[in-house]
Structure formats: structure tokens, C-alpha cells
Amino acid sequence: MDPPRPFPERRPIRRLIAIAPLCALTACATTGSAPSAEVASLKAEVRALRETQSRLEKRLERVELHASVRQARAAQDAPAPASSAAASAASTSAPVAPSLQTPDLAVVKLKPRFEPAPKLPVKFAVVEPSTEDMEIFIANGSDDADAGESPPDSAPAEPTLDPVLEAAFEQAMAALRTGNVEGGVSGLLSFAEKNPGHARADNALYFSGLGQMGLKEHGAAAKTFERLIARYPAGDAVLDGMLRLAECRLRLDQKDDARALYTRILTQFPGTAAATQAEQRLASLSH
Known part of the structure; x- marks a missing residue:
């Protein structure tokens, strides 16, 4: 060429x-x-x-x-030479940088294991019950269910809300909202006393205490909130009940008791909205 x-x-x-x-x-x-x-x-x-x-x-x-x-470009378009020429050209070409070379990796093929599972130590042979025995168990279970008795190992059934009690609670709350505060307070107190295990019993005490505060009966309201805190310490109304009780203490000129309640909220329930309110009330009492 x-x-x-x-x-x-x-x-x-x-x-x-x-x-x-x-x-x-x-x-x-x-x-x-x-x-x-x-x-x-x-x-x-x-x-x-x-x-x-x-x-x-x-x-x-x-x-x-x-x-x-x-x-x-002309060299690229030219026909490829024989294999010997290609080998010689490859030998004389510039060496590739070590960083651009592909490392030689060993190929490892993983095969699934078909080993049997280890045997468990079983001292006694497991025997399935017969069909007749199973029919006897099923019959006994149905008889217990009809009699209203649950088997000893069964989980306790979730309590169902009685529509009559729900209606009584809503009626007392409606009396509070419509201005019949005395009737609402009486109905909520009666509901809480007759149904202490109901899911709304703590709420009934809380709202009845609010009604008593509206009637300027701070002594009675304080007793209602104390009952709420003592009976339902894990209820959802206990924090608000403690704040309202401290307010009743202030109305009754019992500032030391109010400070103690606010401090209790701060120490036992930090980071809550009730704790923030308690901190503000304590700051106002210190002035």
C-alpha cells in the first residue's frame, strides 16, 4: 500500500x-x-x-x-487481513490500561440442595384421632355453645355495644348540648354508676364533670374528676380530667393542689398536649 x-x-x-x-x-x-x-x-x-x-x-x-x-477511516473500511496478520497486529497494538481491563472472575455455579430435612426427636408416635372421636368432640362443642358456655382455652369474646345503653348515653349528651345541663349531668352520672365496665363510662364521668363546672358546682365537679382518674387511669379522658380537676382546685382556692396536679402531668405524661397546657398554667401561677 x-x-x-x-x-x-x-x-x-x-x-x-x-x-x-x-x-x-x-x-x-x-x-x-x-x-x-x-x-x-x-x-x-x-x-x-x-x-x-x-x-x-x-x-x-x-x-x-x-x-x-x-x-x-480508510484503514477501518479496508478488508480484514488473514488470521496470522490479525494476531501479529494484536501483538503489536498498544497495551490496554490496567484500569480498563476486565478482571478474570471465577464462575461458580450453585446447585440446589436435595438433602432431606433433619429428623426431629419424637419419643411418642403421633396418631390421628379416629372419625368417631372427632364426631364426639364436635357434638360436645356444639352443646356447650348452645348452653352459653365457652371452652376453657378459647379467647374471650369482644364485648358488643348494647344499643339501649348507647341510646341512653347519646340522650344524656344531647341534653347537655341543648341546654338541659342538669338533666344531662344526672343522666351521665347514672350511666357511669350503672355501667362501670362500659367503653363510654369514663367519657360519661368526664362530660358530667364539665356540666357541673358549667353549673358552678366546682366541688362536685372535682369529686367527679377524681372518680374518673381513680377508676380509669388508662382511659382516653384521664389527661383532660386531670386538667379540669386542677382548674376546679384553682376555683376552690386550692393552688397548691393545682400545682401538684400540673407537675404530675408534666412528669408522667411529657410531650403531650396536656403537658404543654400544664406547663403554661404553672408559668401563670408562678407570677
Whole structure:
């Protein structure tokens, strides 16, 4: 394969590049005898020649770059040589950087295990009950269910809400909302006393205490809130009940008891909304 011939554009460019320094020397030699105007014009011509030289050098670089690209493309488009030539070319090629080489990894194939499960130590043989025995157990279970007795190992059934009791609670609450405070308080207190295990018993005590506070009966309200805290310490109304009880203590001029309640809320229930209110009340009492 013949080596690539230089492009015809390179010859005049190289000539201009070679002439430019000679012109610059000639201009420098004549500056001593020529007038100042000629010196200035010669300097301008020298600057122009230098700019032309830089442009020609850049153009030459671009031409050489295009030539190298064309040679590379021609080498790629050429037919592949024989296997021996390919092997020799591969041996003479540039070495690949270690960071770009793919490491040799061992291939490990995992096979599923088909080992039998370990035997459990069983002292006694497991025997399934007969069909007749199962029928006897089922019959006995149905008889107990009909009699209203639950088997000893069964979980306790969840309490169902009695619609009659629900209606009584809602009626007492409606009396409070509509202005019949005395009737509402009486109904809620009666509900809490007759149904202490009901899910709404603690709420009945709390709202009856609020009604008593509305009637300015702070002594009776304090006793109602004390009953709420003592009977239902884990109820959802106990924190509000403690705040209301402290307020009743303040109404009854029992500031020390009120401070003790607020401090109890802060220590036992930190981070709650009731604790925030208790902290504010304590701050107001300290002034």
C-alpha cells in the first residue's frame, strides 16, 4: 500500500510560513534609514504577516487532522487481513490500561440442595384421632355453645355495644348540648354508676364533670374528676380530667393542689398536649 501523498494545500502554506520570518528581518533592517512613516507601515505589514502565519499554521493543523482521520477511516473500511496478520497486529497494538481491563472472575455455579430435612426427636408416635372421636368432640362443642358456655382455652369474646345503653348515653349528651345541663349531668352520672365496665363510662364521668363546672358546682365537679382518674387511669379522658380537676382546685382556692396536679402531668405524661397546657398554667401561677 502506497503512503498517502501530501495534500496540495500544504505546499503554498509551508512556503508562506518560511517567507514570513525573512520579511520580518527585511523590515527590521530597513527601519534604521527609512522615515518614521515607512517604519510604521513596515511594522503594520509585519503584524499582518504574523497574523497570516498564525492563521496558516492553524489551517495546516486542521488539514493534517483531517488527513489523519481519513487515513483511519480508510484503514477501518479496508478488508480484514488473514488470521496470522490479525494476531501479529494484536501483538503489536498498544497495551490496554490496567484500569480498563476486565478482571478474570471465577464462575461458580450453585446447585440446589436435595438433602432431606433433619429428623426431629419424637419419643411418642403421633396418631390421628379416629372419625368417631372427632364426631364426639364436635357434638360436645356444639352443646356447650348452645348452653352459653365457652371452652376453657378459647379467647374471650369482644364485648358488643348494647344499643339501649348507647341510646341512653347519646340522650344524656344531647341534653347537655341543648341546654338541659342538669338533666344531662344526672343522666351521665347514672350511666357511669350503672355501667362501670362500659367503653363510654369514663367519657360519661368526664362530660358530667364539665356540666357541673358549667353549673358552678366546682366541688362536685372535682369529686367527679377524681372518680374518673381513680377508676380509669388508662382511659382516653384521664389527661383532660386531670386538667379540669386542677382548674376546679384553682376555683376552690386550692393552688397548691393545682400545682401538684400540673407537675404530675408534666412528669408522667411529657410531650403531650396536656403537658404543654400544664406547663403554661404553672408559668401563670408562678407570677
